[in-house]
Structures are given as C-alpha cells and as structure tokens.
Amino acid sequence: MYRRFFKPLCDFLIGLCALPFVLLLMLILAPFYFFMDRGPLLYSGKRLGQYGKPFPMHKFRSMKVNAPDIRLKDGSTYNGDDDPRVTKLGRFLRKTSLDEIPQFLNLLTGQMSLIGPRPDPLDWVDRYKEEEKVFLNVKPGITGYNQAYYRNSADAQEKIDNDVYYAKNISFALDVKIFFKTIKTVVCRDNVNVTRD
Numbered sequence: 001m002y003r004r005f006f007k008p009l010c011d012f013l014i015g016l017c018a019l020p021f022v023l024l025l026m027l028i029l030a031p032f033y034f035f036m037d038r039g040p041l042l043y044s045g046k047r048l049g050q051y052g053k054p055f056p057m058h059k060f061r062s063m064k065v066n067a068p069d070i071r072l073k074d075g076s077t078y079n080g081d082d083d084p085r086v087t088k089l090g091r092f093l094r095k096t097s098l099d100e101i102p103q104f105l106n107l108l109t110g111q112m113s114l115i116g117p118r119p120d121p122l123d124w125v126d127r128y129k130e131e132e133k134v135f136l137n138v139k140p141g142i143t144g145y146n147q148a149y150y151r152n153s154a155d156a157q158e159k160i161d162n163d164v165y166y167a168k169n170i171s172f173a174l175d176v177k178i179f180f181k182t183i184k185t186v187v188c189r190d191n192v193n194v195t196r197d
C-alpha cells in the first residue's frame with residue numbers, strides 16, 4: 001500500500017509544495033547565469049528512469065557550457081574539488097545540494113520520487129547484472145539510501161549494491177531514516193567530492 005499509493009501521492013504533494021520555492025530560486029539565480037556566461041540555467045541530462053525508461057533529470061547547471069564528460073575508472077562521474085569544469089557558482093550549488101532542487105519538477109511529472117535510487121546515465125544499463133536490475137523497478141529519487149549514507153564516496157559497484165538493497169527493502173520507516181540522514185549529510189557536507197583513481 002505504501003509503495004503503490006502513499007509514496008507516489010506524497011511525492012506529488014511534496015513537488016507541488018516545493019514548486020513556488022523552485023520558481024523563486026530560478027528567478028534569483030537566472031541573472032547570475034546570464035552575467036556569468038549567458039548559458040542555460042538548467043542542465044537536463046538523460047538518465048535511466050523506472051523500468052529503464054530514459055527521462056530528462058533537471059539540475060541547476062554547475063559546469064561551464066560544453067564541458068567535457070570526465071569519468072573515473074569505474075565509470076562514475078568525477079567530482080573532485082579541483083574540477084576545472086565547475087563554475088564558482090556551480091561549486092557553491094553542489095556543496096549546498098541546491099543544484100538538485102529542479103528535480104522537484106520531476107516529482108510533479110511522476111518521473112522521480114523524493115527517495116529512491118539515484119538515476120544513472122543511460123550507458124550504465126549494460127553494466128548491470130540481471131539480478132541487480134531489480135532496482136530499475138523503483139522510481140529514481142532526488143535522494144536515496146546511497147546518497148544519504150555514502151553520497152559520492154561509494155564506487156560504482158557499491159552504489160549499485162546499495163540501490164539493490166533499497167529496492168528490496170522499501171518501507172515508510174526506511175524512507176524516514178533516509179530523509180533525516182540526507183538532511184544531516186547535506187548540512188555537514190559529508191562526502192561531497194571524490195578523488196578515487
């Protein structure tokens with residue numbers, strides 16, 4: 001009942017309540033983007049959604065226009081503190097997690113949940129083992145078990161393992177724990193950057 005009815009309903013209501021804040025933040029940030037490089041305010045990268053269906057995940061752009069895609073050896077995104085692709089504004093948005101705020105728009109469209117596995121790039125689907133694909137049955141989340149407890153410190157396989165664990169153990173109690181752990185992680189800025197080889 002929680003997974004099929006209350007969780008989607010809560011997601012929509014949260015997205016609706018967050019909409020005025022999202023729009024206000026967009027209005028505040030728009031002039032900074034204009035004078036910085038006149039590039040787009042939002043970055044809407046294609047990600048794997050529920051059942052592996054691609055969808056555009058919205059974020060405030062934190063990198064320079066046309067920045068190259070840099071990955072670590074395990075295929076995960078490079079998030080070093082010295083990343084030259086990231087703008088000064090983008091660095092602040094990332095450290096405060098404000099860059100994720102536009103994803104509340106994805107809640108309204110039903111593409112994401114407040115809590116769920118963080119969505120991976122489209123090319124990751126080929127690296128999942130069959131038994132790991134269980135987490136694709138769950139809507140991706142703005143935050144999730146891996147994001148709350150490990151953020152960027154987990155490597156690619158650890159992230160997948162954590163996503164599988166969440167998909168097999170979804171409950172109201174677990175979501176509440178993840179919600180409050182996320183707040184602590186964001187406030188304390190735990191595991192923001194990763195410099196694994």
